[in-house]
Amino acid sequence: MKRRSFMKSLAGLAAVSYPMLARAGSAGQPHVVVVGGGFGGATAAKYLHLFSAGRIRVTLVEPNAEFVSAPMSNLVLEGRLSMADISRGYGGLAKYDVRHVRDEAVSIDAGNRKLLLKHGQPLSWDRLILAPGIDFMWDEIPGLKPESARDAMLHAWKAGPQTLLLRRQLEAMPDGGRYILAIPEAPYRCPPAPYERACLVAAYFQRHKPRSKVHIFDANADITSEAEQFRQAWDERYPGIIEYNPAFKAVDVDADTRSVIFELGEQEQGDVVNVLPPMRAGNIAKNAGLATANDRWCEVDFLTFSSIVDERIHVLGDAVQIAPVMPKSGHMANQHGKTCAAAVTALLLGGGVNQNPIYSNTCYSFVNPQEAMHVASVHRYSAAERTMLPVKGAGGVSEGATQREGRMALDWAHAIWADMLA
Amino acid sequence: MAVTPRKKTRAKPGGWPAAISACLLLCVGPALSATSVGSEAIDGRAGPEAPAVAKGPDLAARDIQARAWASSCATCHGAERSAVRGIPTLAGMPADDIVKAMLAYASGERPDVLKGQIARGYDEAVLRRIGAWYESLPSEGDQP
Numbered sequence: 098m099k100r101r102s103f104m105k106s107l108a109g110l111a112a113v114s115y116p117m118l119a120r121a122g123s124a125g126q127p128h129v130v131v132v133g134g135g136f137g138g139a140t141a142a143k144y145l146h147l148f149s150a151g152r153i154r155v156t157l158v159e160p161n162a163e164f165v166s167a168p169m170s171n172l173v174l175e176g177r178l179s180m181a182d183i184s185r186g187y188g189g190l191a192k193y194d195v196r197h198v199r200d201e202a203v204s205i206d207a208g209n210r211k212l213l214l215k216h217g218q219p220l221s222w223d224r225l226i227l228a229p230g231i232d233f234m235w236d237e238i239p240g241l242k243p244e245s246a247r248d249a250m251l252h253a254w255k256a257g258p259q260t261l262l263l264r265r266q267l268e269a270m271p272d273g274g275r276y277i278l279a280i281p282e283a284p285y286r287c288p289p290a291p292y293e294r295a296c297l298v299a300a301y302f303q304r305h306k307p308r309s310k311v312h313i314f315d316a317n318a319d320i321t322s323e324a325e326q327f328r329q330a331w332d333e334r335y336p337g338i339i340e341y342n343p344a345f346k347a348v349d350v351d352a353d354t355r356s357v358i359f360e361l362g363e364q365e366q367g368d369v370v371n372v373l374p375p376m377r378a379g380n381i382a383k384n385a386g387l388a389t390a391n392d393r394w395c396e397v398d399f400l401t402f403s404s405i406v407d408e409r410i411h412v413l414g415d416a417v418q419i420a421p422v423m424p425k426s427g428h429m430a431n432q433h434g435k436t437c438a439a440a441v442t443a444l445l446l447g448g449g450v451n452q453n454p455i456y457s458n459t460c461y462s463f464v465n466p467q468e469a470m471h472v473a474s475v476h477r478y479s480a481a482e483r484t485m486l487p488v489k490g491a492g493g494v495s496e497g498a499t500q501r502e503g504r505m506a507l508d509w510a511h512a513i514w515a516d517m518l519a
Numbered sequence: 520m521a522v523t524p525r526k527k528t529r530a531k532p533g534g535w536p537a538a539i540s541a542c543l544l545l546c547v548g549p550a551l552s553a554t555s556v557g558s559e560a561i562d563g564r565a566g567p568e569a570p571a572v573a574k575g576p577d578l579a580a581r582d583i584q585a586r587a588w589a590s591s592c593a594t595c596h597g598a599e600r601s602a603v604r605g606i607p608t609l610a611g612m613p614a615d616d617i618v619k620a621m622l623a624y625a626s627g628e629r630p631d632v633l634k635g636q637i638a639r640g641y642d643e644a645v646l647r648r649i650g651a652w653y654e655s656l657p658s659e660g661d662q663p
Contacts, residue, residue: 144590147598148583428594435590439583451584455645456591457637473633475640479561486561491640495632502632508603512595515602 126154127445130212130222132202132381134159134187136427137414138228139517140434141441146193148442156196156220158212159187164518167256167287168427168461169510174253174264175297177466183256183510189519202229205385207407224441226402226411227387227395228430229379230255231286234393237375239349246352250370254286266369267301273308274368279347279357281375282316284394286415286425289322289472291315291373293462296327299335300465311339314357314365316346322424323462323472323494330464330498347372378416387412394418399478399485400450402437413437420485422474424458431513432456432476454478454485461506463498469506470495585648592649599656611658614650621646 131142134157142157163184172178187197201215211219233252235242241250253263267276276298280291295311302309320327320341331339349358356366377383377393387395387404395412397404399420402411414430423429440450459473474492476485495502590598592609601608609617623629624638641649 148586431594432591435593436587439587439590443583448583451587453584455588455641457640459595459633459637471633473636475637477561477640488640489560489562491636491638493636499632504605505633508605509595512597512601512603512606516594516598519602 126152127223128154128156128221129224129226129441129445130156130158130220131226131228132158132212133228133230133379133414134161134164134197135228135230135414135430136513136517137230137430137434138226139164139187139190140431141226141228141413141438142195143190143193143517144435144438145441146195148439149446151194152446153442154196155194156198157187157190158198158200158202158214158220160199160201161257162186162199164514165256165260166427166510166514167254167290169507170253170256170260171290171294171297172463172466173260174267174294175301175463175466176264180261185514185518187518202381205381205410207385207410210409223445224409224411226413226437226441227379227382227385227416228412228414228434229381229416231376231378231415231425232380232383233374234377235374237281238347238372240352240358241350241372241374243352246350249352249355250350250372252373253371254373254376263369263371267298270306270309270368272306274306275310275312275366276302276369277312277314277357277365277367277371279345279370279372280313280315280317281373282346283321284419284425285373285376287427287460288424289327289460289462292320292322292327293464294371295339295341296330296335296462296464297466299331299338302338303335309338311335312365312367313339313341314345314347314359315341315343318344322460323470326470326494326497327462327464334465376415378412382412382416385410388416390418399436399483400452400454401440401444402433403440411437411441420476422487423476423485424460424472424474426458426460428460428509428513429458431517432458434517452478452480455488459509461502461509463503463506465498467500467503468498469502470498471502471506582648582652585652588645589649589652592653608658609653610656612650612653614647614654617650617653618643618646 129145131138142155145153145155163186166183169178169183173180190197200217202212203215204213210222213219241247251259251263253259278291278295295313299311346360347357348360350372354366355370356364357370358364378388378395382388382395387406389396389405395404395416396418397412402413404410404412413433415425436454443450455477457475459471461469461471463469472494475488477488479486595606596609599610621638624631624634627635
């Protein structure tokens with residue numbers, strides 16, 4: 098009997114089914130381990146508790162003491178916000194009985210349903226949720242393999258220490274210097290964010306180093322999100338400061354000369370060089386063999402976020418092979434987290450998986466410290482195509498950036514941080 | 520180890536069709552919405568038949584699909600109460616008010632830079648059940 102149909106047969110028993118599911122050593126409750134305390138993982142952990150009314154034991158494995166938000170982190174580069182402004186502790190999850198294990202997940206023993214940790218004892222799970230975010234494909238930029246090169250040429254694409262280091266590099270750069278931003282081919286985490294970063298670094302230069310320039314080298318043929326709006330923002334607000342070069346794919350770097358080497362042999366030297374390497378699903382998922390799409394992203398069932406490799410291992414957030422027009426964003430990961438939490442609750446306690454998930458996404462981009470614009474979409478499950486599709490007529494983008502949307506963007510940030518952690 | 524079979528084809532080496540099309544679609548700028556997503560878009564009313572709305576005091580315990588839909592709204596509006604002054608709390612709000620507001624945003628009768636784009640993703644039947652879910656929750660004043 099397949100496990101899922103076994104679950105279904107139990108579903109009708111509701112109240113009695115759940116003691117039967119209890120396993121030796123699991124303290125009488127099914128146990129779900131969530132790996133990664135970002136937008137997707139923290140949300141999944143909290144909502145597992147809410148949706149199961151405390152009947153599922155939840156452990157969150159996350160090495161950091163604090164969550165640091167990548168959305169809004171470009172405002173730290175510009176100087177409007179501090180690291181403290183974009184950081185939140187995990188303490189709030191305690192009131193949802195989420196146990197935070199400060200450790201690093203190193204591998205999965207699927208057969209024995211165990212997660213192996215770097216320091217602590219292995220954790221047993223009934224279901225495992227991986228929200229590992231992205232890791233970088235260093236092989237694609239060989240010059241960045243040595244740690245010393247990575248320290249010199251930052252990505253700052255995972256909010257945290259590198260965010261502050263990049264800010265310091267910009268502060269230390271002489272007026273008249275060149276800032277180079279190399280963008281990888283899509284898909285990558287947060288489509289509009291590189292272009293927002295260009296705006297906010299340019300805003301910093303305008304105020305503090307007016308002779309400095311932003312040089313964007315984009316592996317894509319054009320701006321991948323809100324192209325007209327960004328072009329307009331660059332032309333109107335940063336004439337002569339931002340230079341955009343499409344179809345420049347970085348293939349290597351020379352850390353000694355702070356140069357980026359492109360596919361056709363061009364070489365560009367900068368004072369601050371910010372290379373976003375090509376990205377893939379986080380290590381724990383890839384090493385477990387779950388990155389089935391080109392050894393890069395994890396294919397999942399969008400009703401449950403179960404991996405196509407192992408139904409009891411769920412993957413969500415940026416690590417997932419996306420559905421059409423589904424961005425790799427924090428908002429989207431939050432929506433994945435809730436959909437997955439509801440499905441896992443149904444699978445463990447009975448009640449049936451929602452066959453018609455509907456959720457939305459909004460990504461704000463600042464074009465200067467005060468004014469922002471957005472791209473929004475609503476997604477609904479297509480039973481015929483077995484994927485999430487954008488709803489016709491819904492979604493859209495701003496005509497242009499405004500101060501009102503700048504306030505809305507910060508409201509959004511405070512709201513989503515509270516939704517996942519408070 | 521349970522392996523769930525999938526119809527989905529694996530991406531071909533050297534390309535990520537869904538992802539690339541997503542990127543191209545995001546590239547189109549101001550008209551991301553209806554027309555530009557074309558054949559890949561789904562009709563907002565094309566979802567599977569939803570179960571009937573539960574009635575009476577058991578609503579909160581029974582309409583778990585509405586709870587799942589409503590949790591999407593909580594990203595900005597808060598699971599219990601809004602974390603932000605500028606964003607209204609939905610818990611305890613009459614269902615009719617939620618439905619009317621969303622339909623007014625969707626039609627453009629109530630203009631908003633963002634909310635209409637979101638509201639047009641929901642049909643009235645879904646909005647009614649989301650509204651009923653929020654109405655069944657204790658309002659802010661009732662919470663400790």
